[in-house]
Amino acid sequence: MWVPAHHWHRVALAVAAAIVALAVGPAIADESDASDLMSFVAGDYALVGRGPDGGASYAGTAKIAEDGDHLSLERRVGGRTVRATGRVEVPSPPGEGQVLRFRWDDGPAITMTCLVAGDLDNYARLTCLWGADGQALKEPGLEAMFSTGARPEGAGSPD
Numbered sequence: 001m002w003v004p005a006h007h008w009h010r011v012a013l014a015v016a017a018a019i020v021a022l023a024v025g026p027a028i029a030d031e032s033d034a035s036d037l038m039s040f041v042a043g044d045y046a047l048v049g050r051g052p053d054g055g056a057s058y059a060g061t062a063k064i065a066e067d068g069d070h071l072s073l074e075r076r077v078g079g080r081t082v083r084a085t086g087r088v089e090v091p092s093p094p095g096e097g098q099v100l101r102f103r104w105d106d107g108p109a110i111t112m113t114c115l116v117a118g119d120l121d122n123y124a125r126l127t128c129l130w131g132a133d134g135q136a137l138k139e140p141g142l143e144a145m146f147s148t149g150a151r152p153e154g155a156g157s158p159d
Contacts, residue, residue, distance in 0.1 A: 034088035037098060041116055041124040042066050047075070049143035052131045062145055073102050082106060100126065109133040112143065123147035 045062040060077035064086070071086035084102040091099050091113070104110040112130035119125045124147055129140040 033098065037088050037100070037116060038066050038071055041071070041100065041126065043124065044148045045126070045145040046148055047077075047143055047145045049077075049128075049141060052135075052137045052141040053139050055141065061148075071100065071102075084110075084112065102128075112141075114143075114145075119147065123149050 041064050043064060045064065046059070047062050048057070048059045050057050058077050060075065062073060062075045065072050065074075067085075069087075073084040073086055075082045075084065083105045085105055086100050086102040088098050089101045090097065098116075100114040100116060102112045102114070104112075110130060110132050112128045114126040114128035117125050117127070124145075126143075126145040128143040128145070130143060131137045131140045
């Protein structure tokens with residue numbers, strides 16, 4: 001396409017505006033995606049897991065709630081309640097996708113990183129790896145959380 005010389009500045013300005021829009025667009029989408037992900041996972045869960053390095057198996061319940069720009073996790077296993085703060089993060093590496101990363105509020109410094117997917121009823125399902133911060137592990141702890149939002153109250157609760 002031929003453009004008269006006096007119109008080149010308009011073309012250059014349009015190209016620059018498109019580049020700025022494309023560069024800013026993903027950052028805005030990421031914030032929106034984080035908010036959508038946080039509201040998607042808010043709810044009550046049944047959980048099952050295994051401690052790090054082949055530790056004991058366990059079952060319990062969890063509640064995830066939105067709390068401003070982060071999530072609060074209240075996890076109950078064997079009569080013991082632990083609270084954690086969670087945020088949507090982009091793991092590095094690989095620097096793509098999003099995970100939920102919870103850090104324990106009480107007790108030892110523990111971090112749990114979770115992938116989020118939908119189950120067959122479109123409720124959130126979390127699969128997580130966890131361990132004590134700064135501790136070398138042969139195997140991380142494993143945990144899966146299953147939404148109880150679709151079940152009648154108290155049906156099949158492990159706790």
